[in-house]
Amino acid sequence: MVLLSKPALEQFSFIRNRKPTTFFSGIPLIDLSKPDSKHLLVEACEEFGFFKVINHGVPMEFISKLESEAVNFFSLPLSEKEKVGPPSPFGYGNKSIGQNGDVGWVEYLLLNTNQESISQRFSSVFGDNPEKFRCALNDYVSAVKKMACEILEMMADGLKLQQRNVFSKLLMDEQSDSVFRLNHYPPCPEIEALTDQNMIGFGEHTDPQIISLLRSNNTSGLQISLSDGSWISVPPDQNSFFVNVGDSLQVMTNGRFKSVRHRVLTNSMKARVSMIYFGGPPLCEKIAPLPSLIKGKESLYKEFTWFEYKRSAYSSRLADNRLVLFERIAAS
Numbered sequence: 001m002v003l004l005s006k007p008a009l010e011q012f013s014f015i016r017n018r019k020p021t022t023f024f025s026g027i028p029l030i031d032l033s034k035p036d037s038k039h040l041l042v043e044a045c046e047e048f049g050f051f052k053v054i055n056h057g058v059p060m061e062f063i064s065k066l067e068s069e070a071v072n073f074f075s076l077p078l079s080e081k082e083k084v085g086p087p088s089p090f091g092y093g094n095k096s097i098g099q100n101g102d103v104g105w106v107e108y109l110l111l112n113t114n115q116e117s118i119s120q121r122f123s124s125v126f127g128d129n130p131e132k133f134r135c136a137l138n139d140y141v142s143a144v145k146k147m148a149c150e151i152l153e154m155m156a157d158g159l160k161l162q163q164r165n166v167f168s169k170l171l172m173d174e175q176s177d178s179v180f181r182l183n184h185y186p187p188c189p190e191i192e193a194l195t196d197q198n199m200i201g202f203g204e205h206t207d208p209q210i211i212s213l214l215r216s217n218n219t220s221g222l223q224i225s226l227s228d229g230s231w232i233s234v235p236p237d238q239n240s241f242f243v244n245v246g247d248s249l250q251v252m253t254n255g256r257f258k259s260v261r262h263r264v265l266t267n268s269m270k271a272r273v274s275m276i277y278f279g280g281p282p283l284c285e286k287i288a289p290l291p292s293l294i295k296g297k298e299s300l301y302k303e304f305t306w307f308e309y310k311r312s313a314y315s316s317r318l319a320d321n322r323l324v325l326f327e328r329i330a331a332s
């Protein structure tokens with residue numbers, strides 16, 4: 001990324017009242033090796049829509065290999081990276097997020113998890129060994145998807161649902177519309193010194209899918225919003241995964257689980273590199289509250305297909321509440 005002139009800076013958002021970061025120590029910690037974690041997991045999804053996972057089973061080798069491929073890619077000259085951009089919606093993006101005017105201090109690669117299309121489009125930038133990137137991606141995504149399914153099955157158990165694969169089967173489906181994203185947030189010490197504010201790397205939003213699994217290097221920046229609207233900084237941990245409840249899971253649990261609003265502030269000293277797997281259902285899948293989670297209550301959402309939701313998401317701004325369109329108006 002290149003440094004910007006003052007007028008060019010105006011397109012970015014900043015956070016005022018810059019204070020030294022204080023990290024929140026109350027993020028729920030889920031140990032996947034303990035079957036009893038299912039209760040903690042349900043509590044975490046109800047209170048925060050967010051938690052940290054240890055003993056996740058993803059080999060460190062897979063993580064390091066993909067991270068190093070990502071670092072290599074982002075170190076290429078801009079002209080090379082732009083050969084696989086702009087994202088439509090997949091591909092390399094720089095500062096622009098989505099198609100509707102959102103910008104952040106970030107560059108990224110947005111991919112669908114269909115390996116065929118990745119290899120074809122990316123072979124030019126991955127130079128003499130595109131296979132290496134493809135393998136690293138494949139190993140990582142398969143391991144993370146497995147973890148996502150385990151977590152979703154523990155959630156179903158914790159919710160006492162009869163069908164423990166009610167959520168995970170959507171990710172396991174061949175047609176699952178899952179997405180993978182590599183984000184790079186370069187440090188920007190000059191800009192932050194000039195303005196004495198933190199820049200927004202990735203503006204506030206909720207993830208539309210069912211579940212997102214995020215792994216970052218040891219650079220801070222991720223913040224989540226609590227139910228009172230305050231923002232808290234998540235202590236980075238390169239050995240763990242962070243999990244977000246997505247909008248679709250909020251709907252399927254009839255609002256019992258909350259999709260977490262989150263954002264990323266840039267770190268003025270260190271680059272942040274994150275890799276996120278967004279587990280989504282097939283496009284034709286009907287998303288609606290599960291009957292057993294409505295019992296005795298009102299259904300809070302109308303039924304819609306993932307295709308309908310996604311179409312509406314892609315015409316929204318990042319910070320929009322995308323679920324309002326699908327809420328049922330309570331009968332009075």
Ligand SMILES: C=C1C[C@]23C[C@@]1(O)CC[C@H]2[C@@]12CCC[C@@](C)(C(=O)O1)[C@H]2[C@@H]3C(=O)O
Pocket residue numbers: 089097098099100102110179181205206207208209278313314315316317318
């Ligand atoms: C501004 C946008 C970017 C986004 C598509 C959208 O129109 C609204 C949702 C955004 C988001 C957030 C989570 C990850 C992501 C890939 C997704 O599925 O929805 C992004 C989309 C994107 O970056 O294209």
Ligand SMILES: O=C(O)CCC(=O)C(=O)O
Pocket residue numbers: 181183202207214216222262263264274276
């Ligand atoms: O890069 C991060 O740490 C989070 C980014 C994010 O929330 C997203 O890509 O949806």
Ligand SMILES: [Fe+2]
Pocket residue numbers: 205206207262
């Ligand atoms: Fe996100």
